[in-house]
Amino acid sequence: MEFALVIAVVAIALAFDYTNGFHDAANAIATSISTRALTPRVALLLAAVMNLLGALVSEGVASTIGSGIISPPENSGGMTVVLAGLVGAIAWNLITWWRGLPSSSSHALIGGLIGAGMAASVTVHWSVIVGKVLVPMVVSPLVGFCLAYGVMVAIAWLFRRGSPGRVNRGFRAGQSLSAAALAFGHGLQDAQKTMGVIVLALVTAGLHTGHDVPLWVKLAAAGAIALGTYSGGWRIMRTLGRRVIKLDPARGVAADLTASSVLYVMAIGLHAPVSTTHTISSAIMGVGATRRLSAVRWGVAGTIVSAWILTIPMSAAIAAATYGLLTLFLP
Template identity: 70%
Template sequence: MDLVLVLVVVVVTVALAFDFTNGFHDAANAIATSVSTRALTPRVALVMAAGMNLLGALLGTGVAETIGSGIITPPEGTSGLLILLAGLVGAIVWNLITWWFGLPSSSTHALIGGLAGAGVASATTVHWDVIATSVVLPMVISPLIGFALAYMVMLVVLWTFRRRPYSPTMRGFRLAQTISAAAMALGHGLQDAQKTMGVIVIALVAGGLHEGTSIPLWVKLAAAAAISLGTYAGGWRIMRTLGRRVIELDPARGFVAESVSAAVLYTTAFLLHAPVSTTHIITSAIMGVGATRRLSAVRWGVAGNIALAWLFTIPAAALMAAGLYLGVDLISG
């Protein structure tokens, strides 16, 4: 077996490992609100989220093609595969660091930062225009949309149910959260598993085993399975941050946050093919519904720590990937 084929196998394996960490890192995105409001038990929520992640991963390829052709264009052969490997490892390391500290950072931006960092270190073409329009711009706009939409929808819900008895109403929303959590998990699979598919396709092209940006069926199935297994493994540290430390959620607010987030994810995946962050959207939506109580109901100190993690994710993953690539290049050179 020649070196290029070995490296393709290694890159694909590491890409699926990243997909797995994405699943357990971002499991909280789909189920934290439902678990914190006791709409679902943790185990039932994880099983449901894993199943919906699997289904969502198989529903489209637009985001995968954006990642596969729009972030970097590595050369074919061993050099290109080492660039991808460095990018993936940088993203995995950042995922593990933020998971350890319970910070809901973006796996999407960790991956894009890792690829860009390895690309710069290797003097590979990095498509900064695509990163600016399809990554940075949505990174700024999507949380604002999530916050504003969640705030407005929550106001409508509060006004609509203002004269209804509290306990029966909350029981109804607790049941409705089963649907909204499933919709959120579907959106997570639709967005995040596709990013790994895109990287695997780049690796296949760099290894001379594939042409174009189409996604082979086995790549879809492998990425879907990896993110689903990661989701089932759970992400309890981040779940506590999203479900309880940002704000104490009731079932109505949990339902609205999940529903708004799912709607944004579907829109960006199906219409814009933009790789947005599920983490950013659900976190900002939780803040939006919380602000309808009063602004002080949101624990802005925790929110500030989350925002810092968002800002540092792309440069931190980029630096890790660049350092790793330069180290490997120095040793092998």
Template identity: 65%
Template sequence: MDLVLGLVIATVVIALFFDYTNGFHDAANAIATSVSTRALTPRIALMMAAILNFVGALLGVGVAKTIKEILVGFDDMSSEHALTVVMSALVGAITWNLITWYFGIPSSSSHALIGGLIGVGLAAGVTVDWDKVVDKVVIPMVMSPALGFGGAFLVMLTIMWVFRRANPHTVNRGFRHSQTVSAAALSLGHGLQDAQKTMGVIVLALVAGGYGPTAGEREIPVWVVFAAAGAISLGTLSGGMRIMRTMGRRIIALDPPRGFAAESTAAVVLYGMAIGLHAPVSTTHTMTSAVMGAGATKRFSAVRWGVARGIVTAWIVTIPAAAGVGALTYLLLRLVIPGN
């Protein structure tokens, strides 16, 4: 086996491991509210999320194409050097995922990956398509939490007005059943968004190694789609109880109507960004903001804004932190991988 092929295989394996960490890191986003309101048991919720993550990953490749186009200019590099760049970006993203998972912070795997790509690109002298970063990453990064918070707030106000004369016990029971549907929709959206990011990186590695799709072939090979879908599903199945506690209880104790409002709103935002804009937005940011928005309808003081402030801080530092780890990894790998 030559060095380039070995690096391609290693990079693909690391990419799928990132996808796996994304699954267990972000599984809480889709199911935490349903579990905390007792609409679903953790075991059933995880099984449902894993299956629908897999299905969602098969529904489109627009986000994957966006991810693989963030870095350009690999043509002037050796295959070994280009693969070192991609591998380093993945290590940066995985490292940040594991750090935030350990501390139970619901940060963004998506932005960790994008931060890794940007950091390594700058360190390696690879051209970063800043127009695409602004249009497809920065603007949606701001829009999706705003839409999540505002949308969930309005949906919950509507629910409160429509059911203002209904028996609260009956309403809670009805929305507890409805949460099965909203959690399923969110899991599908999570697969549609997050698995595609790994697909894009794998294709980037294949192109860097000279094994990429040729003219006339699918931009994202079928085996890449199924491999990424399988990895994120397995990760989801392994759970993410640390983050689930933060999402389901520490931000605010949700009731079933508010859980439904948060989940349904976040799902709509994810679908719109993936299908309409092909933008790799954060499931974590969107869902956490939706939880805050739905919870704020009870009263603003009901939301534990201290916890929320810590989460927002993690959002802000995710891209630069992953970029820094990725750049450092690149500098180290250049010393040990021939051809750099």
């Protein structure tokens, strides 16, 4: 039974990774598609390849997820906790995808683990959650907004004497690179979280020691998120690329480069599992605010922020309810 639970957890973790890919595909390519710098299929292929590469680079975020959120017991009960956490994350991903809301898959996973852990009365590492989840959750969008605003102001000043048509053509070409950089950052962050959950499941089942990530786990998680990315997330692309603000190529490049910089620092420097969705959404708002504050559709932005706030508690509630149901059927 325990080995079957391990297989189920790994399969569902990869399913979560797949939903993460199609849910968050919009993060990397919404700007380049909305400005027509890339066709949707080319953009999706580019994002899938860069997600794959980013997923193979670092293990810092995977270590935080695998050992820093909860400490389930090393038995079938611990596997049930991990399974319930994954179900809570996937359910919230699907709900927000259906509504076209760019919520955070990362925080859905963390919320799911917290909710299942609390329902099972296992150790929840609140100090790590506050220091590496909640504080970065607030800081990264603020940094993304302010930095993107500053970058866009600098671009506007540097190219103030340039021909608008020539400047737009140049930045439209540059969006291939900026979209690739952001997709790499998404793989660096989000695929790492699935790796961490799989390692957590293996350690809980007594099949692995330590928190290093086996190569097969890296390849499986990287492949799942890349495949999910290529499947696309059209509903969320429309929200990010068109409904928040009408983007031009220069603003698209500024938003992408700002968001990817924040992701790299958080993943490699701090090992903090921040949200790609939060970071790029706030960067898009930041570059939009340089045009004028009213250029940003703050009503849509408010709906997005509401989804951000609800993600951890809602995924936690779903995971806790799932844990209660699973304990009725599993030992």
